[in-house]
Amino acid sequence: REMGDAEIEVFLTHLAVEGRVAASTQNQALNAIVFLYKQVLEIDLGDFSQFERARAPRKLPVVLTREEVTRVLASMDWPFSLMATLMYGAGLRLMECLRLRVKDIDFAQRQLIVRDGKGGKDRITVLPNASILWLQDHLVGVRAQHEQDLRSGHGSVWLPGALAGKYRNAPREWGWQWIFPAAELSTDPRGGHTRRHHIHETLLQRAMKRAVKKAGITKPxxxxxxxxxxxxxLLESGSDIRTVQELLGHNDVST
Known part of the structure; x- marks a missing residue:
């Protein structure tokens, strides 16, 4: 009870400076102290926000060489190899790749439209040449599956926002279908409809992990x-950093 704001600040600073604890450990200690004073001792704490914060370590991104990328892609099973080719060739985030719909591909312009990316932004990026024939062949199978779903009374895909209500036929139209649909139909918890969602992200993550190991690459x-x-x-090949920034959908060049 004799310890106050100053002592708490000294203790938390000690954890960060002398103890060199992780930011999560310091936050856990802070939460425990606040709980002790408010819930157990019933003492209102003042302002003790001037303590030294433990800094979370900044990890460098893992970058594969061109040769390593080739080995990883060659070690992946279908359709994950196609998904990985799009992620590498177009600079897509994981969920941006999984949420691609048929209408987002522009084969004529060699472009992909990423809708509702990070920060809710749309952007246009490149459609890698290496993926075009594979993608066209893949879509033949996806369309056949979609038509089979329609014949069985399904084939309706989830649409964002109020689009499903505004365009009643859109959920069943070919252009709105996922490029990478799940293998099985499932019940959508948002409305109880039986439909085919896109492939779950964990499947691609596991496929990537297996491929990296199979390719003999030790990078995480x-x-x-x-x-x-x-x-x-792209930067190594001489591309302008602003162009790369736009393709990635970053607001800040430093990211």
Whole structure:
């Protein structure tokens, strides 16, 4: 009870400076102290926000060489190899790739439209040439599956916002279907409809992990490493940093 704001600040600063604890450990100690004083001792604490904050370590992104990317892609099963090719060739985030719809592909202009990306922004990025024939062949199978779903009374895809109500036929139209649909139908918890969602992100994450191991690469590469590699290789090839920034959908060049 004799300890006050000053002593708490000294203790928390000690954890960060002398103890060199992780930011999460310091936050845990802070929460425990606040709980002790408010809930147990019933003492109102004043302002003790001037203590030294423990800094979370900044990890460098994992970047694969061009040769390593080739080995990883060659070690992946279908359709994950196509998904990884798009992520690397277009600089896509994991969920941006999974949420691609048929209408987001512009084969004529060699472009992909990323809708509602990070920060709710849309952007246009490149459609990698290496993926075009594979993607066209893949969509033949996806369309056949969609038509089978329609014949069985399904084939309706989830639409964002109020689009489903505004365009009643849109959920069943080909252009709105996922490029990478799940293998099985499932019940949508948002409305109880039976429909085909896109492939779950954990499946691609596991496929990437297996491929990295199979390729004999010791770097802790994840699907997001393909996006970092895309940006790095463009810059190494002489691309303008502003162009790379726009393709990635970043507001700040430093990111």
């Amino acid at each position: 590469a994840t699907p997001h490493s393909l996006r970092h590699s895309f940006a790095t290789h």
